[in-house]
Every structure is written in structure tokens, then in C-alpha cells.
Amino acid sequence: MSSIVKIEHVTKKMKSLVALDDISLEISEPGIYGFVGPNGSGKSLIFKTILGFLKPDSGQVFVHGKKLRKDILFAEDTGYSMVEYAALADKTGRQNLELMDILASEKHDLDKLLRYVGLDPNNQRTYKEYSLGMKQRLLLAMAMLSDPSLLIFDEPTNALDEDGQEFLKRLVLEQRKRGKTLLISSHDKTFITDVADKIYYVSEGRIKKEAVNCDEKIDE
Numbered sequence: 001m002s003s004i005v006k007i008e009h010v011t012k013k014m015k016s017l018v019a020l021d022d023i024s025l026e027i028s029e030p031g032i033y034g035f036v037g038p039n040g041s042g043k044s045l046i047f048k049t050i051l052g053f054l055k056p057d058s059g060q061v062f063v064h065g066k067k068l069r070k071d072i073l074f075a076e077d078t079g080y081s082m083v084e085y086a087a088l089a090d091k092t093g094r095q096n097l098e099l100m101d102i103l104a105s106e107k108h109d110l111d112k113l114l115r116y117v118g119l120d121p122n123n124q125r126t127y128k129e130y131s132l133g134m135k136q137r138l139l140l141a142m143a144m145l146s147d148p149s150l151l152i153f154d155e156p157t158n159a160l161d162e163d164g165q166e167f168l169k170r171l172v173l174e175q176r177k178r179g180k181t182l183l184i185s186s187h188d189k190t191f192i193t194d195v196a197d198k199i200y201y202v203s204e205g206r207i208k209k210e211a212v213n214c215d216e217k218i219d220e
């Protein structure tokens with residue numbers, strides 16, 4: 001069976017900084033993979049590399065066995081939530097999802113999906129009028145719209161209140177139960193230790209350590 005995600009010796013310079021420094025990792029089993037590390041350590045860049053949004057200077061990336069920039073341009077069967085690639089500001093949550101459906105020539109049950117992430121399908125507020133927590137929820141819905149087998153959530157715990165955190169925990173555990181693979185970065189160590197099967201510790205553009213998440217304490 002081919003890997004779900006495989007990164008081989010990826011290096012990326014951003015101006016004079018070596019932002020990704022010989023990164024290699026292989027994910028072969030569905031499950032939840034946590035990425036932790038200080039601000040600027042390279043977590044988002046690793047995700048962008050997997051998605052195909054960032055071209056490495058060297059090294060190779062495979063998603064579902066297909067080589068990026070050779071077999072495919074962007075990761076297939078993959079959903080992502082990243083604030084940088086956010087929703088359209090002047091559209092409601094539902095309109096944003098409708099647009100994605102139109103672009104993909106698909107027709108999903110958007111009301112059900114909005115309710116699943118805890119948003120009211122009839123809410124007429126536009127994305128720019130959403131609270132940060134509501135924005136996070138909509139980004140999760142957008143990531144899950146086509147029910148992809150690989151989900152990449154960059155800092156999904158940001159701006160979530162206690163209920164939001166509980167909701168997110170339930171959501172990711174449910175997705176794992178459905179056989180999905182989730183890559184999640186977060187500064188919330190309790191959240192990551194609670195949900196992740198394996199944790200990658202990122203520091204200065206390197207994967208400093210990887211650990212199967214038993215009861216090991218996260219110490220950076």
C-alpha cells in the first residue's frame with residue numbers, strides 16, 4: 001500500500017532563512033497527526049508543501065502515492081483549513097460553500113454540513129461579519145465539503161472558546177473513526193495530546209522529534 005503522505009528531504013529557503021531544512025516524513029496509516037512547535041518553526045510551510053501551494057527548492061512530496069509537480073499539481077482528495085486561504089468576505093457561509101460546489105460541479109447537502117460545524121444555514125451574516133470562532137467553523141466546513149480522505153487543519157483551535165474546543169475534538173475524533181487522516185497544527189498542547197495518535201515536533205524548519213502519543217508529555 002502506498003503512503004498517504006510522503007515527504008523526502010524537502011528544503012525551502014524563504015529569502016535568507018532556511019525555512020524547511022531537510023524535512024522527511026511518511027504517513028501510511030489513517031489517524032490524527034499533530035504538529036507542534038513555536039511560532040515560525042515551519043508547520044504551515046510543511047502543510048503548504050503537502051498541498052502543493054509551496055514549491056520546495058529540493059526534495060519530493062507524494063500525496064496518496066502521486067508525486068507533486070509530476071503526477072499532480074495540487075494534492076488530490078485533500079481538504080484544508082488555513083486562515084490565509086480563507087473564504088470570500090462578502091458572502092455568507094452558505095454562499096461560500098455553494099460557490100465551491102459550483103466550481104467542483106458537485107451538489108452537497110450544505111445545510112447539513114453547516115449544522116455539523118455548528119453554524120446556522122440561514123444566518124445571513126457575511127464571512128467578514130463572522131466572529132473568529134465562526135470563521136474557523138466555516139473553514140472546517142469548506143475543508144470537509146467533498147468528504148476528502150485527507151484533512152489538513154492549520155491552527156483550528158485558534159479563537160475557539162471552550163465549547164468550540166469540545167466541538168472540534170468531537171469532530172476530529174469522528175473523522176478519524178470514519179477512517180480519515182488528519183494533519184493538525186496547534187499551540188494547544190492539551191488538545192493535541194488529547195486527540196493525536198502521533199506528534200511531530202517542529203523546530204527551526206526541522207522535525208526535531210516524532211512520538212507516538214501515549215501519555216508522553218509535550219515539552220518543546
Ligand SMILES: Nc1ncnc2c1ncn2[C@@H]1O[C@H](COP(=O)(O)OP(=O)(O)OP(=O)(O)O)[C@@H](O)[C@H]1O
Nearest residue numbers: 014015017019037038039040041042043044045046
Ligand atoms: N511568504 C513568506 N515569505 C517569507 N518568509 C516566510 C513566508 N512564509 C513563511 N515565512 C517564514 O518561514 C518560517 C516558517 O513559517 P511558518 O508559517 O511555517 O511557521 P509556523 O510554524 O506555522 O508558525 P505559527 O505557529 O506562527 O503559525 C517563518 O520564519 C516565516 O516568517
